[in-house]
Amino acid sequence: MTRIDFYTQVAEPHDFACRLVRRVYREGVGLAVLLADDRELIAFSNRLWSFEDTSFIPHCRASAPEADDTPIWLATNLAATIKHPVLLNLGPELPDEPGRFERILEIVGRDEASLARARERFRACRQLGFEIVHHDMSHK
Template identity: 30%
Template sequence: MTEVLFYHLTESRLEEALPDLLQRSVDRGWRAVVQCVSDERLEALDAVLWTFRDDSFLPHGTAGSEGAERHPILLTTRSDEASNRPDIRFMVEGATPPDLSGYQRGIYMFDASDEEQMAHARERWKVEKAAGRNLTYWQQTEDRRWTKKA
């Protein structure tokens, strides 16, 4: 059964928190897709994943690019994109996913300072709970670590 996690950003921006979660996924041997709501966000994340650390980068591509199916991490704005055969799907800033049944894990990331994202996360919690999924809610502490709240 698909495990669904909600990550509530209270201390850092998406660009600061997402790369570490993606790195953990890749370290587990998982392939990931990151579903964005806009081309601007996709382009910003594309740049961040190449430069988020001085000593490394996260190998990734964007949907529709040549060889997209080979990338361990794929960035998209489409809910039907899964050409890299992902194990895990990240939905950021209010993206609405397809049915998550085919994934090991679904992750919603949302910003505490954005009411639309907060409302979307609450709605998705209800949808995923009604679908019988195992749900977990994580919130950042002041030192930007994740603590399980539910």
């Protein structure tokens, strides 16, 4: 069964997303990161390159020739070829076929728009019968 982790009240969602990517990478688990469009994909890739001075998070586009040898894939759509067990959803909606992932990570900022989108996704995940885990990040 798919588990959905909602990280709510995140002060800096982009920095937090990089920390989540780093954590999943260190666990040795394949991760796909879904982004809204190419502009956001490029910006997030650049953020991963510069996230920490002393560490390296190997990543590439899911369609890149080196993807088979790279543990972190960035994508703007979830083609059937994406087989990683974990998805970090930075896109605007719950992805199609969310049940194909073991885990989906959702980051929710503190602004009202983020909270409203999260409520919709939470209801959809509950209706699909997924295990939902809430992480309140307001004091972290």
